[in-house]
Amino acid sequence: MNPILMEDLLGYRFLSGITVSPFENRAVFTVAVQDARSNGYKKNLWQVDPFTGKTEKLTSHGKAGAFLFEKAGTLLCQKPGKKLGTTDYEYLEMDTGKTEPAFTLPWAVNKLEKLCGDLYLVNADIDTNYPEDMTEEERKAEEDYIKVGELPFWDNGVGYVSGHRDTLFLYNKKTGEKKRITGEKFALGNTAVSADGKKVWYTGAEYTQMKLDKSGLYELDALTGKVKELLPQDKMRIGQIKCAGGELYVAASFCDKMGGTEKNDWYILKGGKLEKILDNDYTIGCNITTDCRYGRSSSMAEYQGKLLYLSTVEKTCFPKLLGPDGTMEVLFPFDGAVDGVAVCGDTVLFTAMKKGKLQELWCWKDDKIRQLTRLNTHALSGKYVGEPEYCGFVNSQGTRIDGWIIKPFGYDENKSYPALLSMHGGPCVAWGELFVHEMQMLAGQGYFVFFCNPRGSDGRGAKFADIKNKYGTVDFEDFMEFTDHVLECCPQIDKNRLGVLGGSYGGYMTNWIIGNTTRFAAAVSQRSFCNPISDFGNSCIGYTFDAKEFAATPWNGLDRMWDHAPLKYAPYVKTPTLFIHSLEDYNCPLSQGFEMFAALKYHGVTSEMVLFKGENHELSRSGKPLHRQRRLKEILRWFETYLKK
Template identity: 30%
Template sequence: MTKRAITTEDFMKLEVFSDPQFSPDGASYAYVSTRVNDKKEYESNLFVQSLNSEKAKQWTFGPHNTSYPRFSPTGKYVVFQSNRSGTSQLWLLPLDGGEARQITTFKNGAGNPEWSKDGKYIIFSAQLEEGDDVTNQKELTKEEKQKQKEENSKKPLHVKNLRYKSDAQGFLDDKKSHIVLYDVEKETFTQLTSGDFHYGYQDISPDGKTILFAGNLNEDNEYELKSDIYALNLDTKEITKITDGEGSYYTATYSPSGKKIAYLGHKHEYLNATLTKIYLYDVETKEHTCLSEGWDIQVGDMIAGDTRLGTSESGPVWSKEEDRLFFIGSNLGATNLYEVNLSGEIKERYNVDSHVFGFTYDPNNNSFVVGVSTPTVPCNFFLLNEANNVKQLTDANRDFIDEVEIGTPEAISFKAEDGWDVHGWLLRPYGFEEGKKYPFVLEIHGGPHVMYGQTFFHEMQLLAAKGYVVLYTNPRGGHGYGQEFVNACRGDYGGGDYRDLMAAVDYAVETYDFIDKERLGVTGGSYGGFMTNWIVGQTNRFKAAVTQRSISNWLSFYGVSDIGYFFNKWQHGYDLLDDPKALWDISPLKYADKVETPLLILHSEQDYRCPIEQGEQLFVTLKHLKKEVEFVRFPGANHELSRSGKPELRVDRLNHICDWFDKYL
């Protein structure tokens, strides 16, 4: 029987897994499952599955966002965070039976809970204002929140800081992220950090005497894009800076003995195009060692997609013997599970041309539960034992997979004009027939320092289902192909990266005779939106274009984006005051009079990363020039609309993209 084609609404039928966590005895694991409910809202709940069972057991229920399950070392409790009370708070679930009880009632919520190694304490993060008392926190009622919202809407926003807004959080206030300790037996709270700084909890030493946190405690921190690892002595309250103050360092974790600390980061050698490195710190000798010296892979998961919800562990994680570290790395369009010994020798533990989006390690058996997505399967968990044998644990979205036609992308590789190898994938249209000509869409990723890869991507599958050949590639500037490659677009936006994309189209048209070269379309978001705007101002070979959350004017981007004040300097080598003409020369808006391609502009009203004025400028200019252009503004959405925006708005967005290409291609 022929399977049906994928539709715009189908992403709402998917179950998305994240954050696997082994139980202390290694016999089972918990995880988070997120889906869109009947009210077309996201809900996430906790599940647990025995390694000897084919079916998981649901732990939490209801239309809430529940996440971050963490087993106590004794196996007696699971702590998790949930907004079931109206604000994200911490809840404690006894594993010998009984209901979960709420343990925090903080006014601004609580999250990211972790246990001390002896299981006596839970350490978590809370947004606190100056003078807040953690021993007397009261969560606001629904009515109090509404009243506060109404009062705030009548007040002017008094801005004093350079960083006063964030795409993720909106307009920022004076609250700071602090670290709080909860005594499970005494049911008391102790604030561990203080002052006008943000503190990011990292780990607690095995002896319970020291915590690690990441942050910037310099007085000029709002002007510095740096982060260090610090140690806080819980007895003396003395803070010691561990890293050198010259870069960005994070994800620090103690070895099982507490003698060493592993952490990630870099010294900004290539600014935000620098590959992340793995470092070791010897607690006794104070010596730092870079384990990844000489590597040319990116530590961490850099794959772009639209069906990943929730966070997951990517490492580094210590082995039981303290002789190895495990982590996820991005390489050649895939993410793999790696291990590295303390001499820096690296080897792959799991590599099947897929997207490893998270893992959990069981020191009892030296085994892993690995979360994996592939281009044809949205997500599943697998057990990877010490001998590298693999056992599938889940069969998520089976009904969906059996019902719809999911295309398998064909990997392509070609030479750019200067000899660089460029990698990508091509999807054939639904119901493909030999001898027939099909319209074509080029997809361009954002970042630019991310990568397309071996993961399930609903938007790509949808366009193929609508009858398009879909090409998505990793032009220079993307991760996964080494330090020189990821740095190659800096100072050259619209140069080599543009030529790579045009070479990709040339290769596809010349190689696949079923592509109708008279019906080519292009789309992309963020950096991909910039590049879409750039392309239509440089060439008329595309008959339709859709630009999303884009950049059209680097001059104004400097002052309106939440990252503009440093992004221009880091990516182009100059900012507004250094060389306004140079910024204007690489601004797509400058070339608006040359645009002949019908252009659809999609933008979110609350996008603070690429603010909507970028779309407005482009629309007004093109419309004033009587070009073929339309503008769609999405209310209440930010830069993340395509990935985690309101489901109904995501459907609208996809429908607009498909309708535009249907109209012109």
């Protein structure tokens, strides 16, 4: 057996977007792989027969984009437009591989959905800062100037978004007619289409100063273009919507009990109004985190006239089945995490990761689960994959905290080892027992890796996830008690060679920990924030996240925000700390990393900062391949310096 290395990332295949044809027994999904030569990702389409399980590669050019089924045997595929601000489409014959041009849309399209006849539903990004009839030359002349007049003014992975709106259009392929549905200041949310393609439901809200998290619900008649308001935009937070069995299912909440940490309940549309059918206390979709996914997948589908949806529960994510009467059942359990689903007849296709494995395509039928692909078998062949061993405990408050350890490569119980506490982001996400390349690479280099889901994590309900105005308190207690528990369970760990690392919320907690204890000999703080006061006006989510999570703003709770700011405790830091930040991270802006770094330097603490150009908050999960490896190299360098002397 050989240890997993940082460059092994290049051999992993990432599966996403499983989609079933409405015309025949075929399904298509996307497979992405990292490419060191181009420092990017090559994406190709694959097809699978849902019944035989036979899979076949459809494209080899590595540039596959969004797609939909146009008719039996034919895909409609999206390509970047030849002109700025446009999107091209082409037909792909699945049996021959032949392509031919389809049409061009004069917008930057986010999503295209097929309706009835020759109609399509278009979700496109429109920049309302400038007239839509500007020429390409005029647009290029404006590239050096950015108008900012709204919150948020930028968004992670997108850039400056002030004045930009996701806008809904109807497009008639036969006549070329393009009809705008939503207004100039309306920000589109989610969409759902009826089985016959004649009705569309969508969510969203209009704003001119500041975007909030509540949405309206609207019904569109695709044939007439007429819109009916079903729910005003200031009543509820609306998440996913989906048509199943002739019903519209809506995940929504009034947020009147626990605020932003409240989970969305399930409603159906009855007589033009929403009727609650199920109180829900779990995240809809997969929220078990890993660094081995890439691409988007659907978390909902229709199965036998009911709604199939993914649900994050404790360390796993699996499908549940919901009927219009509110009856809910687990469709099938899964020891791992399902991250995308599609249905073909009585067969459920899904992409998922099992314990110690990378993504594959699976199917469920007749109460049996079958693996359809083995695209990643080669990637881990002959490699040491450390098993996450359960190491949970009951904390001093009587609450169960789930946690795990991964033993180092070549583990010998008679030897002593350094160990690393790894903390997830969020905070409302969760670790499970999934394969995490970063952890396996560190274990391969001789480290114990230990990790847990403290209070504030997902999978245990809204009450467990609620740490509003408690950041750095109950979560800090859980991390420290977990560390004590791990040291007691694993005497092979050298308590003088402990390291701590995390990103986003995990970066916040790294900053907090080094200011409140000296038990760690080294730290790596990634894409972190350290000061809710300054973060409030700089982060793309600061004006909502900080106000809710710290129950304060700089004008009504300055002292409270400062008490929960790791920056306040910088004078007490002794731990050598490496900061890793991306220049285009707008979730946790670069200024947050600089503030903590400068504070440590000012107080004489050994620290460095490594910055990544052209990257954002998603560096560790979807960053450029060579950048992802360099990040791991820097982490390893830091811990080798301070934990293996």
